[in-house]
Ligand SMILES: NC(=O)c1ccc[n+]([C@@H]2O[C@H](COP(=O)([O-])OP(=O)(O)OC[C@H]3O[C@@H](n4cnc5c(N)ncnc54)[C@H](O)[C@@H]3O)[C@@H](O)[C@H]2O)c1
């Protein structure tokens with residue numbers, strides 16, 4: 001257990017994906033974590049998974065972290081500010097301006113509230129999806145609204161650093177415009193690409209490779225959560241979608257008149273624009289930069305994955321993450337395994353020596 005910066009206790013309200021992940025991460029640092037949720041079942045599951053303990057009368061949290069859906073975030077933050085007059089209160093909702101305006105309109109004590117947003121998540125909610133390392137290496141936005149003193153906000157910095165994330169300071173407006181581009185529009189586009197598959201013939205679906213899976217992973221996200229997020233950031237999202245619609249219109253026009261002089265060049269330029277955009281992404285290959293990966297070919301026979309995991313374990317290497325690519329109907333699958341960079345070469349040699357075919 002490494003030393004924590006927070007003193008605690010930390011009260012987490014809403015113990016779904018975000019709340020349970022925060023609880024697990026802080027518990028791993030030895031911090032006393034108090035859990036609360038409107039759903040007794042979610043609370044009991046989060047406690048069973050070791051994310052913290054149920055609240056007790058007389059609890060005096062140093063920090064309250066509100067991790068409930070965006071449309072009830074302001075209500076819960078306001079109630080927590082009242083219930084714990086000595087605590088600093090934060091929330092992790094995906095949109096920041098609406099919550100801030102709502103709290104301000106109610107006359108909430110903004111000297112003890114500061115909104116945040118960890119840029120880490122998954123397409124699945126609920127306490128069972130929680131992971132202690134969800135935030136490691138990820139940006140975590142702190143939304144400065146000018147009413148909180150530097151000393152009062154120190155626990156927020158500690159929370160973010162304790163969970164291994166990187167603090168980024170933005171105004172609520174800057175935050176909402178930025179996430180419209182890098183999170184909200186990608187969600188809409190991913191969902192719309194996946195929507196085209198509803199009536200797709202099996203013959204087409206059987207051909208699916210990694211490209212479509214990469215583009216549509218987040219299409220499995222919770223529609224109710226996203227209706228709330230998009231509803232609170234509709235203006236900036238619609239503005240970017242209009243620009244995207246213009247891109248699509250140009251693309252379609254070029255495709256419909258493909259033999260016209262210059263049409264191929266226009267299409268190439270649009271695609272090149274994509275190359276230029278994706279080059280600007282930090283860690284652009286979509287792989288966690290903490291790890292190196294190798295791809296192992298796994299025969300489609302019972303017990304092969306278990307044998308691979310055993311061999312990785314026998315080599316004394318910890319498997320940090322795993323991605324499986326199934327090709328429907330093929331006799332072989334691809335297991336991309338992620339390990340610490342310093343062991344990847346040795347593991348490749350050891351697996352090859354044990355007869356595994358390494359594809360990359
Ligand atoms: N899912 C993501 O990838 C992600 C990433 C960053 C931030 N967020 C934000 O984090 C927040 C939580 O998202 P999540 O994915 O953990 O959702 P989730 O559905 O997994 O969990 C939400 C939890 O809040 C509880 N809850 C609902 N209303 C409540 C209330 N009034 N009082 C107490 N508990 C209540 C629910 O029972 C549930 O356990 C949202 O505001 C979301 O915008 C989500």
Ligand SMILES: O=C(O)C(=O)C[C@]1(C(=O)O)C=C[C@@H](O)C=C1
Nearest residue numbers: 094118119120121122123183218
């Ligand atoms: O599912 C994921 O991988 C995510 O990280 C989700 C993601 C994102 O778009 O980056 C989605 C919404 C949240 O507000 C923050 C994170």
